[in-house]
Amino acid sequence: MGGYILRRLGWSLVVVAAIVAVTFFATYILPADPARMIAGIRASPQDVERIRVALGLDQPFLVQLGRYVSRLFQGDFGQSYIQNRAVLPLILERFPATLQLAAAGLAVELLIGLPLGILAATRRGTRSDRLSTIVSIVLVSAPSFLVGYLLLNFLAFQPQIRLGITIFPIGGYKPLDLRYLALPAITLGFSGAAYYTRLMRTAMLDELHRDYVRTARSKGLGERAILWRHAVRNALGPVLSQIGLDLGFFLGGVVIVERVFSWPGIGKLAVDSIVTADVPLILGTVLFGTICIVTANLAVDVLQVVIDPRIRR
16 A cells, blocks of 8 residues: 555656646746836836846746746745745635635535435436436536626625625625625535536446345345445445545635635635736645645545555556
8 A cells, every 4th residue: 555655646746746847837938027017117127127137037947947946845935026925825824715615615515416416316217317417407507607696696786785785795705704605605516516416326326236235125125224324335435536636626726716706715816916927926826726636636545545445456
């Protein structure tokens, strides 16, 4: 098992290194000039050039990349050009908001998707199965920004305008306040719930046709016991993998949802950094998101090996 974990860790490091290189190259060829953004539109060419030299932006690509990687090994993500603060503390300040939204969004996905998937599998070919299929199609077809704006309009704007009451705030963030969290979490989990419905339905149908289920039925074990003691538990393997992927992705920042609801998470920070051509902050948010995704994938891989040792082979 140790060898398997080391191999997976090695590939994870390769992925992180590749993302760093690609992202750095993308920022290197940006049409926007960070030195000009810092100096302002009224700055003289000489002032802009002095800033460019001071930041090392006049150096060749490989020299700049080498310096950046060297700083990363020292735990230094760089200094924000616009906010004039270290990048890593800026990201970590936004992490609690993103973590809260990620956990709530994942909970919405699972609370909707898993029951619908189990219902569809146990009642295959019935109206319940067809209804769950229709619901999943509707969920997956609705873009996140559209769902977010509809929820804001009908549950936040309209009650305030027409009734003079506030059911949900229009946007913003307060730690552990469900009024602020509900609409972003529903928006985030809306389309993902459809995927979990299909995933759970497929896994359940596969389990319900296995030999051990037929054996349990022949021994007189009840359908409810077969379903909950055996089929559902064994069908959760693929779901566990997807949970790890989703959680890693969410922790890296959910750009659209955070933007729509003015949620001060890592995704909104990333968008703001792109708008202002804040290269160190762009690199930092992408790297942090990559680390979250890779770490989640690695954790799921290890957990699956613990559950089923055959995977390592």
